[in-house]
Amino acid sequence: MTPEVPPLSRVQSTADLGPSARPxxxxxxxxxxxxxxxxxxxxxxxxxxxxxxxxxxxxxxxxxxxxxxxxxxxxxxxxxxxxxxxxxxxxxxxxxxxxxxxxxxxxxxxxxxxxxxxxxxxxxxxxxxxxxxxxxxxxxxxxxxxxxxxxxxxxxxxxxxxxxxxxxxxxxxxxxxxxxxxxxxxxxxxxxxxxxxxxxxxxxxxLIYTTIRTDQDTQRLSTPTRIGVRHPKLSKVIQMMEANIEEPISPSNLAADIGMSTRQLERLFRRYLNRSPKRYYMELRLQKARNLLMQTDMSVINVALACGFTSPSHFSKCYRSQYNTTPYRERGAQSGRLSV
Missing domain, CATH: 3.40.50.880 (Class I glutamine amidotransferase (GATase) domain)
Incomplete structure (x- = not known):
């Protein structure tokens, strides 16, 4: 399949590009x-x-x-x-x-x-x-x-x-x-x-492609940027949560790491995200669990462990509350699919 080439260059002449070479x-x-x-x-x-x-x-x-x-x-x-x-x-x-x-x-x-x-x-x-x-x-x-x-x-x-x-x-x-x-x-x-x-x-x-990205550019905005959070301490806590899904950090330790009290951290999350740090962290963990259930062959118990749940029953209860279905039903409906 060889495309048509116009007789005239829009950028430079064929001589400028050097000797003719095999395409x-x-x-x-x-x-x-x-x-x-x-x-x-x-x-x-x-x-x-x-x-x-x-x-x-x-x-x-x-x-x-x-x-x-x-x-x-x-x-x-x-x-x-x-x-x-x-x-x-x-x-x-x-x-x-x-x-x-x-x-x-x-x-x-x-x-x-x-x-x-x-x-x-x-x-x-x-x-x-x-x-x-x-x-x-x-x-x-x-x-x-x-x-x-x-x-x-x-x-x-x-x-x-x-x-x-x-x-x-x-x-x-x-x-x-x-x-x-x-x-x-x-x-x-x-x-x-x-x-x-x-x-x-x-x-x-x-191509009307105004911003050429390099291999140093990431494919998504950071979570704080994507959800419109510009508070530096809140952004840091969110990044810490995302980096510690398998072994969640307690709200008190998260607060201590950024020089806040637990109550101050609670108020910060309520103000910017309208939910508690514990709720937000749970949603992050459940989102990862859903991705793994839909895109891998991992067992439900291994998915639970990978997302910081040590009890399968607690994982199932939290998952049902968030997605109105159980992890086992999700796995049955989506087993083995990698999607875009």
Missing amino acids: KRFVFVLLDNFTMLCFASAVEALRIANRMSGQTLYTWVLAGDGGEEAYCSAGVGFKLDMDLGELSRDDVMFLCGGIDVKSASTKTLLNWVRREARRGVVTGGLCTAAYTLAKAGLLDGKRATIHWENHDSFLEEFDEIELTKSVFVMDGNRYTTAGGTASIDLMLKIIADDHGEDLANAVADQ
């Missing part, structure tokens, strides 16, 4: 129920780079198990160019993940990805496809990222990987993104490395 080929492997936005964002950045340079700098093909057709999570079908065949060592392979990536990471796919990675092919995972790379053992000992919704479950299953909250990570020849428009940021970085920042900036302008 870099990207192989997009579309997993079942992949997220269209992460895939489309990546392809559009490459297409526009060709258009703005006046050259065919990049080409791409669509691949998948069976080589016939793949469907995204929005139900749109894409005709594939190839099966899971042998790639060129100069190719860049990107797995495109989305809903239920665990089921989409079949044995056939994992074996193929491992084989191609052993041959030296640069390998990346867009959106939840970082899970596929991890399952194939390709991220062991490396830094990586994944969509924030899948962060907790990923940490529980792959403790040998340094998981970050960055929008994208490039660690050697392994690339991962957080999903959505993070594909644009990764592609702009690749374009800048290949052909200079002027071209990458021109591509961003065409």
Whole structure:
């Protein structure tokens, strides 16, 4: 699938880009129920780079198990160019993940990805496809990222990987993104490395992408910022809570750590969040529990322990109060799903 290139460059002449070289080929492997936005964002950045340079700098093909057709999570079908065949060592392979990536990471796919990675092919995972790379053992000992919704479950299953909250990570020849428009940021970085920042900036302008993020940018605002809390001591307490889910800290110790009395901390939470510190902390723990129940195969008791509950009955009672269902019913309805 080779895109059309206009005869005139919008950025610089072909001479400015140096001698004509063989275009870099990207192989997009579309997993079942992949997220269209992460895939489309990546392809559009490459297409526009060709258009703005006046050259065919990049080409791409669509691949998948069976080589016939793949469907995204929005139900749109894409005709594939190839099966899971042998790639060129100069190719860049990107797995495109989305809903239920665990089921989409079949044995056939994992074996193929491992084989191609052993041959030296640069390998990346867009959106939840970082899970596929991890399952194939390709991220062991490396830094990586994944969509924030899948962060907790990923940490529980792959403790040998340094998981970050960055929008994208490039660690050697392994690339991962957080999903959505993070594909644009990764592609702009690749374009800048290949052909200079002027071209990458021109591509961003065409995409009306006004703020280019780097691998130092995180995919979500901090919780205090997201909920509109600007009190420095309250923000610190919230961060401490988020970092201590498995072994919760008592409100009195939280208060002491920031130089407040327990009563002062209570008033601070009531004023800004309309709930007690204990209630807010419980909601954080239950949210993580829900993510683990919906996205992993962990037993209910292990989920409870991972979220600071030593009593299964107490966990069940709290969960029912928050979500109007039991952890066991939640697990039955959502078992094994990794979603975006």
